[in-house]
Amino acid sequence: AAKEGFGKSKLQFTAIPSVDAAVDAVTVPAGYTWQPVIRWGDPIFNDAPDFDLNNQSAAAQEKQFGYNNDYTDILEIPDSKGRRAVLFSNHEYTNENIMFPATMPADQVRAVGAAAHGLSVVELERKNKNKPWSYVKGADLNRRFLNSTVYELTGPVAGSALVKTVADPSGRAIRGTLGNCAGGTTPWGTILSGEENFNGYFVAPGTSAEDKRYGLTSKATARQWELDDPRWDTRNAGYENETNRFGWIVEVDPFDPTSTPKKHSSLGRFKHEGANVIIARSGHAVAYSGDDERFDYLYKFVSRDKYREGDRKHNMTLLSAGNLYVAKFTGNSPAAEITGTGAVPSDGAFDGIGEWLPLVVDGKSAVPGMSVEQVLVYTRLAADKVGPTKMDRCEDVQPSLHTGKVYVACTNNSNRGTGANEAATEVNPRNQNRDGHIVEITETGDQTSTTFTWNLLMVCGDPAQGDVTYFSGFPVDKVSPISCPDNLAFDSVGNLWISTDGAPSGIGRADGLFKVTLEGAERGKVEQFLAVPRDAETCGPIVHDEERSVFVAVQHPGEDGTFEAPRSYFPDYVAAGSTPAAGQVRAPRPAVIQVFRG
Ligand code: FEO
Ligand code: CA
Ligand code: CA
Ligand code: CA
Numbered sequence: 389a390a391k392e393g394f395g396k397s398k399l400q401f402t403a404i405p406s407v408d409a410a411v412d413a414v415t416v417p418a419g420y421t422w423q424p425v426i427r428w429g430d431p432i433f434n435d436a437p438d439f440d441l442n443n444q445s446a447a448a449q450e451k452q453f454g455y456n457n458d459y460t461d462i463l464e465i466p467d468s469k470g471r472r473a474v475l476f477s478n479h480e481y482t483n484e485n486i487m488f489p490a491t492m493p494a495d496q497v498r499a500v501g502a503a504a505h506g507l508s509v510v511e512l513e514r515k516n517k518n519k520p521w522s523y524v525k526g527a528d529l530n531r532r533f534l535n536s537t538v539y540e541l542t543g544p545v546a547g548s549a550l551v552k553t554v555a556d557p558s559g560r561a562i563r564g565t566l567g568n569c570a571g572g573t574t575p576w577g578t579i580l581s582g583e584e585n586f587n588g589y590f591v592a593p594g595t596s597a598e599d600k601r602y603g604l605t606s607k608a609t610a611r612q613w614e615l616d617d618p619r620w621d622t623r624n625a626g627y628e629n630e631t632n633r634f635g636w637i638v639e640v641d642p643f644d645p646t647s648t649p650k651k652h653s654s655l656g657r658f659k660h661e662g663a664n665v666i667i668a669r670s671g672h673a674v675a676y677s678g679d680d681e682r683f684d685y686l687y688k689f690v691s692r693d694k695y696r697e698g699d700r701k702h703n704m705t706l707l708s709a710g711n712l713y714v715a716k717f718t719g720n721s722p723a724a725e726i727t728g729t730g731a732v733p734s735d736g737a738f739d740g741i742g743e744w745l746p747l748v749v750d751g752k753s754a755v756p757g758m759s760v761e762q763v764l765v766y767t768r769l770a771a772d773k774v775g776p777t778k779m780d781r782c783e784d785v786q787p788s789l790h791t792g793k794v795y796v797a798c799t800n801n802s803n804r805g806t807g808a809n810e811a812a813t814e815v816n817p818r819n820q821n822r823d824g825h826i827v828e829i830t831e832t833g834d835q836t837s838t839t840f841t842w843n844l845l846m847v848c849g850d851p852a853q854g855d856v857t858y859f860s861g862f863p864v865d866k867v868s869p870i871s872c873p874d875n876l877a878f879d880s881v882g883n884l885w886i887s888t889d890g891a892p893s894g895i896g897r898a899d900g901l902f903k904v905t906l907e908g909a910e911r912g913k914v915e916q917f918l919a920v921p922r923d924a925e926t927c928g929p930i931v932h933d934e935e936r937s938v939f940v941a942v943q944h945p946g947e948d949g950t951f952e953a954p955r956s957y958f959p960d961y962v963a964a965g966s967t968p969a970a971g972q973v974r975a976p977r978p979a980v981i982q983v984f985r986g
């Protein structure tokens with residue numbers, strides 16, 4: 389029997405067939421339709437100019453929706469009878485090759501590209517719960533977060549010498565956020581967003597152990613912002629610590645346009661994919677976060693203070709103080725049975741036990757030779773000292789609010805088992821892991837526990853192409869092929885939804901969004917809900933199954949093309965030779981889309 393809370397979703401669909409990676413279309417199930425909610429360049433303030441693909445400026449972009457949305461959520465505005473909501477979306481990075489004509493002056497490319505980074509909050513409206521959303525230009529809560537926006541650094545690193553610069557001698561006021569990838573929505577209604585590949589924005593000496601461990605080099609950056617602002621080159625006097633001000637978890641209150649966003653040092657500094665929070669039975673807030681790098685680690689934060697129902701002001705302080713741990717997984721099958729192919733060991737499961745190794749406990753460092761500030765700023769180096777498990781690129785890590793089990797999307801690791809690199813282990817069981825896998829963690833007792841058991845929910849791939857796969861025993865010929873899991877979400881009845889990033893180079897199919905049944909006889913069944921256009925990854929899934937609607941951020945459509953020779957025309961799909969409708973362009977535009985019965 390299904391557990392309490394599990395049941396039949398109102399969002400019924402027949403899985404779509406896998407889509408060839410060359411197809412430039414959004415593919416949705418029969419009976420569903422899709423349309424954009426908001427696109428790159430859409431004006432969000434009353435004084436914002438309309439998007440003009442051929443005459444872009446930084447001043448215009450600062451007032452328009454940014455580029456490459458990743459984490460996305462839609463939260464209903466209280467007392468709006470379901471007719472108004474606030475949409476949060478981040479802007480991870482830019483694809484200058486397809487955004488701007490080759491003739492655009494380099495300084496203009498840099499300025500517009502920079503203004504397309506950051507975060508956006510935009511109000512939505514609809515006539516009733518059965519109608520799709522529209523965004524509201526000029527609404528009260530609309531907000532852009534830019535490289536000039538000040539974030540307050542919280543926790544033990546705030547004010548530390550490790551984060552002071554000539555522009556911020558306080559070490560508490562950081563301008564901008566970079567590489568925002570996945571994220572999470574907290575139980576108290578704020579948004580978390582992970583600063584992931586921040587290293588790509590900096591020139592650094594690149595010689596210290598710290599610079600090397602965080603991928604910082606002395607090469608010119610791809611976007612060359614260092615030509616415009618000395619802080620992007622930490623070889624400049626006074627800016628030596630600028631890189632230490634990125635790589636954090638950001639928290640935003642989307643309901644207060646005057647609020648100061650935060651960067652929480654207690655959760656450590658690494659290439660945060662995102663963070664997701666659950667309230668433990670004991671009342672502590674527990675946040676899970678992966679470091680998305682080959683052979684890097686999985687982390688857990690446990691708040692010092694307890695959650696107070698309805699006390700939003702208090703709850704917004706929970707991520708400022710607490711314990712930080714890093715995960716160690718131990719398998720229970722003989723090493724000889726881990727073949728590196730993805731074949732299941734003889735006990736029938738990839739499974740075992742694990743522990744959360746302490747890095748910071750009760751405000752004190754648990755790492756010999758490092759202060760709390762050092763552990764939190766150089767978290768990768770601190771973790772290296774305590775022997776955690778090297779993972780295959782942890783992307784989203786999300787607890788199920790139905791069961792408390794935690795799901796970890798390990799997206800891929802082409803270097804597993806190559807050269808001197810660590811070979812397959814039970815928790816990362818495939819060498820040259822092209823298609824990724826999902827780890828399922830069950831904490832021992834309360835979510836604050838320092839021990840757990842684990843098993844793999846699935847080892848991804850396309851069984852029809854001969855890949856060795858595993859879907860918790862569900863017949864492999866009855867699943868949608870799936871590769872490179874990235875973002876995770878749950879529907880209201882406890883099914884897991886997975887969006888993918890990299891399937892074209894894995895199984896040669898378009899990336900998409902997949903529903904996975906977790907409980908009962910169909911546990912492990914994977915059903916594809918949608919596929920995204922050419923070159924795009926699927927991000928930020930939101931499943932409002934009770935309203936029969938699904939939302940995704942379509943990131944970097946047509947990224948392998950050029951401005952002059954596009955490979956995608958998503959989402960406007962203006963036909964060649966025709967005059968675009970108002971607001972439309974004949975070029976790829978990252979966008980948040982909604983899929984609904986229609
Ligand atoms: Fe930005 Fe880990 O994906
Ligand atoms: Ca086993
Ligand atoms: Ca991601
Ligand atoms: Ca990814």
